Amino acid sequence: MSGDKILNVDRLAMRFGGIVAVQDLSFAAERRKITALIGPNGAGKTTVFNCITGFYKPSGGAIRLTHDGGTTIALERLNDFRIAKQAKVARTFQNIRLFPGMTALENLMVAQHNALMRASGFTFLGLIGAPGYREAEKRAIDLATDWLKRVNLLDRADDAAGNFAYGDQRRLEIARAMCTEPALLCLDEPAAGLNARESAALSELLLSIRDELGTSILLIEHDMSVVMEISDHIVVMDHGVKIAEGTPREVRDDPKVIAAYLGADEEEAAAVMEGGS
Amino acid sequence: MKAPSTHPIKPATSIPALLKTAFVNALIALVLFSLMIGIRTEAGSSGQLTYWTRFGDLASIVAAVFGGSIVIELLRQWIGPTGAEKLVPPAVQSGISFIGRYLAPALLIFTLLVPVMFYNQRYILDLAILVLTYVMLGWGLNVVVGLAGLLDLGYVAFYAVGAYSYGLLATNFGWSFWICLPLAGILAAFWGVLLGFPVLRLRGDYLAIVTLAFGEIIRLVIINWQDLTGGPNGVSGIPRPSFFGIPLDNSDDGLAARLGIEYSPTHRIVFLFYLILALALLTNWATIRLRRLPIGRAWEALREDEVACRALGINTTTTKLTAFATGAMFGGFAGAFFATRQGFISPESFTFQESALVLAIVVLGGMGSQLGVALAALAMIGGFELFRSLESYRMLVFGMAMVLIMIWRPRGLIGHRAPTVYLTKAQAISSDLVKEGHG
Structure with a gap:
């Protein structure tokens, strides 16, 4: 993995009392690329998102965001609204939060x-x-x-x-996040609840955000057809740790990923294997 | 508004079910009223307890409940199932918006003409000033409760801060009303921020309780800090307002003498009327203006979804504080006016009752609606006076009217929200979508 990294997550850990939600997680997201974070339910993806966007304070590790000009911001030290305001990280929510x-x-x-x-x-x-x-x-x-x-x-x-209809609300929420003119756009399951046609439109929208505006995107997604089609890089998590990462092709063929999905849910495993091929 | 014919008609309730409902209601009434009406207690001549029973009255009440519940149940079936028609037809909606567009200017013109029309009726002028004071308080609290969605049960504290600021500055230093008015507003806003800092971490019910306590603390401080505030004796001899330096009295350099007209005490009342009207309109203008600025949109966004606000980089703490301070400032202005109008203030004027009344005005008016708040203040204060002839039944009738309005319009008189910015056409947003906020 080479190239210009916008986000570096280094040995991130998040514990809630005795429960370890995320452990020793390191990955990076490249600038002007789409990075996907996938994994079975309960793998800790949304927890990672909440750490990056300041809704949780990580128990350990570092999250570094590097802007175009080269300034680096330690996201784990910024709190709350400052991540969106100063670090220019925008996010959407799994359960849509419009006004x-x-x-x-x-x-x-x-x-x-x-x-x-x-x-x-x-x-x-x-x-x-x-x-x-x-x-x-x-x-x-x-x-x-x-x-x-x-x-x-x-x-x-x-x-x-x-x-608005559900699909329209999803798109409006992405538009709202983009209106903050972010450097990094974090999308929490943007395709959840969308039909095939709406998913295709969403893929197109995300690709245009990447290609025309050069915004880096980090997304969590269960819809493998979307993930496999648009992602440049995929990070796979299970039980709070990273089990694999690489290009969509590499990840799809990784036996550990297949095992994780097979162990979790047959449908999802099938989707991983069929999606994007 | 006719129910659609395709609507499934509920089968009429059978007679045994009807009787059963009535019987249960009568039983509840029996339990409730057995002590309240069935037994009458009084202190005897030497302080001992005397009591006698009134089972006849009790029986008639229970019978009335039994019969009444049958009648209501039958009426309900005759009217049809409740909640069948939630959507307002477009024709009615456009009619309401037509009335809405002309109601506010019509009300304003009427208000401007009140002193002309009722020049000789001191009672009506005084009542109008009282109504306008509550309109202003309602509009001030509307910023906090209606726009930002922060439930403030201690609004009277800022009213008190404003009143005492003017009262003390004017009696101790002899400063004029027009200097003290902005100071009263600034001091009230300052106290709003001071209260806001520790309190705004709390949400919903907790925020409401702490603001309630703050209102009481201010009142208790005023009562107990005798050296400064005069304690329960209050502050008296507060100067009346002058017409920008020209006193409104019977003296040689008074306004009447200067204009060469005969002096009348009504001049002062009319002046006070226009003063509070101007202050209220200032509040209204500022609120309407603020709503269309980023800060006002952030207030409303905060009411809709605080988490989303944070994700968009909005500093929720300062946004809440500005809402609190703005509302408090208007409360302070109203307080200064109250002090100059009364000429005397005491802690008794700033009880929780006042906070509750202003909050009721905001809720009844429809949270966030300027016109609704004005109408609600008119209904609450003016309506209360209207029922004066009913004497001891006044509260009962008033309470019943409130309950009926809350059944009929649970989101207040004017429940819909007007957008602050539009591309092609501003259309009202149904109250079903607008959130009340949660602290």
């Missing part, structure tokens, strides 16, 4: 909160209607419109997000 009572456009405007706060002079300039803020708001609306177009929801911009 259901706000419109699609408003959801995307909230995502640009920090940029707009600066533009509004921390509210004071905005309150008196300074022209600079109006310009910034217009640009924010343009960016939001652009993303609504990309995820094919432009005609529903003024509808409440809570009224």
Whole structure:
């Protein structure tokens, strides 16, 4: 494995009381590439995600994020909202967390909160209607419109997000995360609950995010057709440890991976073997 | 609004079931009222307990419940199953939005004309000032509860801080109302932040309880810090507001003398009316404006989903603090107005009752809705006065009206939410989708 790494996870450990959820996990995600984190249910994937995005504080290990300019940030030392604000790591959730009572456009405007706060002079300039803020708001609306177009929801911009169909909510959540203009986009099971057609559209969307915008993506996914099709690199976890990593082809043929999936769930094992071939 | 014909009709309840329901209700009534109505106790002439029974009254109450529950059950079947029609037809919706668009300006024009129309009716003017004070308090609390979704049961604390700030600054240093007004707001906001820091880690019920305690602490401090606040005796002799330096009194340099018109005490009342109206409109303007700024959107996003806010890089602590401080500041303004209007303040004016009343206004109005809060303040304060002729049944009628409104409109008078930004068309968002917040 060579190349420019955006994320380096080094000997990450997470314990909840006596339960070890993640142990001695090391992997890296390359810049402008899609890295997938897979594994049977309960392998500790979401725990790793929560450590990277600041929702948990890791019990041990280091998580380093290197920005384009070369500055490196220790994510395990940043907490809470600062990971999204300073380290520019955006995430989506396994169980979609939109703002259901706000419109699609408003959801995307909230995502640009920090940029707009600066533009509004921390509210004071905005309150008196300074022209600079109006310009910034217009640009924010343009960016939001652009993303609504990309995820094919432009005609529903003024509808409440809570009224959207499941697949649309998933796409809107990705658009909202992208409106924070992240360096690393973390997606927690973006294809869960999507039908085959929606999954294909999702793959296309993620590839376009990687190729056109150069955003690095880290994703957890169970839908192997998506994982095998779009991932550049796959990390396989089971019971809190890494059991394999490599290209989709390498991982698919790895006997340890097949054993882990066979031991966990026959359907998933079959999916691993068939997916992407 | 006719129920669709395809709706499955519930089979009529059989007579034995009907009787059974009525019997159970009557039994509950018997248990409940046996002590309350069945036995009457009183202190005798030498302090001993005397009591006598009123089984006749008890029997008639129980019989009324028995009969009443049969009638209600029959009525219910006649009206049809409840909750059959959740969706409001588009025609009705557009009608409501049409009324909504013109109701607010109409109300504003009416309010502006109140002193003209009721110039000689001091009672109505006083009541209007009271209503407007609660409108302002409601709008202030609406920022905290309605927008940011933080349940604040101690809002009266900031009202008290504002009132005492003006009262003490004016009586001790002789500062004018117009200097003290912003100071009262700033001090209240400061206390809002001070309270916010330790408290905002808490969520939901816990936050509500701590804010409730904070409201009581402020009141107890005011009662006990006698050197500063005068304790239970309060602060008296608080100067009346001046018309930007010109006193509104009977003196030679008073406003009436300067304008060359005959002095009347009503001038001051009318001035106070327009003063609170201006303050309330300022609150409204600021809130509407803030909602469309990133900070206001962040408040609403916080109410919808705090975890998602954090994932988007929003500092939830400062966002909550600004909501608290903004609400507190408006409470402080209202407090300063209260002090100058009364001329006398004491801890008795700042009890939990007031917090509960303002919160009830916000909830009844529909959390987050400016117009709803104004209507609710009118209904709560004005309505309460309306029932004055009913004397001891006033509370009963009022309580029943509240219960009926909460059954009819559980999300408040105006439950839907207007979006803060739109591409093509702003459409109201149904209250079913909007979250109440959880602390």
